[in-house]
Amino acid sequence: MLYALNGIVRADTTVIPFPDNRSRLQTKETALFFTEEDIRKMPKTFRNEFRVDGCTSHIRERKSGKNTISYEIRYRRNGYNITVSSTNKSVAKERFIEALHTAVKTDGAPKLPNTFQGFAEYFFENFYKRKVKPETLRIALSQYKNHMKPCFGAIALKRITPALCQTLLDKLKSAGMGKTADDIHSLLNLIFKAAVKHNLINNNPLDMVFHTQHEREHGTALSKEEEKLLIDTTAGTPLQLMFVVPLYTGMRPYEYASARIEGEFIVAINGKQKNGKVVYKKIPITPMLRPYLEGVTELKFFSLRVLRGRFAKILPNHKLYDLRTTFYTRCQECEISDVARKTFVGHSLGVLENTYTDLSDEFLLSEGEKFRY
Secondary structure, X not given: OOOOOOEEOOOOXXXXXXXXXXXXXXXXXXXEOOOHHHHHOOOHHHHHHHHHOOOOEEEEEEEOOOOOEEEEEEEEEOOEEEEEEEOOHHHHHHHHHHHHHHOOOOOOOOXXXXXXXXXXXXXXXXXXXXXXXXXXXXXXXXXXXXXXXXXXXXXXXXXXXXXXXXXXXXXXXHOOOHHHHHHHHHHHHHHHHHHHHOOOXXXXXXXHOOOOOOOOOOOOOOOHHHHHHHHXXXXXXXXXXXXXXXXXXXOXXXXXXXXXXXXXXXXXXXXXXXXXXXXXXXXXXXXXXXXXXXXXXXXXXXXXXXHHHHHXXXXXXXXXXXXXXXXXXXXXXXXXXXXXXXXXXXXXXXXXXXXXXXOOXXXXXXXXXXXXX
């Protein structure tokens, strides 16, 4: 059989691209035939094609280093577009057979965008927003708009290099935005992995990027004098309740919106649950919080942007999240049991304890009564 792909046809099926000697040294392409044993490992759809029709795939050999050759196997037929690669020919063949089992026909399907901007927005809309909470999506889209889109924009995915990604992450780190660099690295990794799965690129450029996790600073608890300043400054305004509720419950800022009063408890969605699972946590209305909830039946919070701004004006050396740290610290000072404290703030008790621990309301209320100072 003879195969020709923009080059010189040879009877041994080897095709060497031209026009110059350099390309002859860098790349060559051959038709790859499969043994009967290989074909038996394929899904039935492809088994018939490769056995009955005598189909082949093309394997491209590229010099990817001084002493390294990369083998890329491609199959483009009947609406399928499959590409895999490896520096080991046998591994490449195994990966190709594995890819056949998850291959999806593209005939009649909408054409996927192949620019970073187009595909990233497609990814956020069709996949990411199904897996995360609305607040997480909002933050991700904001980071995309502020950092990723200006850097990559309408660049074709295939033209995005590890160096370009490294430059963006280094720029964020040098500007003191270590946490943002972590978030951008994580989002880019998800986007590029999705692009690989959709056969838009062969490799994830982040595989060659050097990145270390930013060492995050833990929150700092307010002193009791600072607590009093916050409460006194907001007295007689709706802000006072909006600050004392997280101060005396330890809720995460993005949990405020789901908080409600149920009897002797504040109930809110535990924001740390994954895979879209909704789990609620119950925090007792403690002696410290009780006076502020007299006559209150419903909790309504301003937006986090407004709350953070007002909080910063009163306590410029703290951040809103420090209210949670303060609650956790006071729980320890009031000798509330470890299991109750973790339950209040929504921390995991560990796989075994999560499975077998179901604390009673009476126990939680009893522990909550210790929260007085």
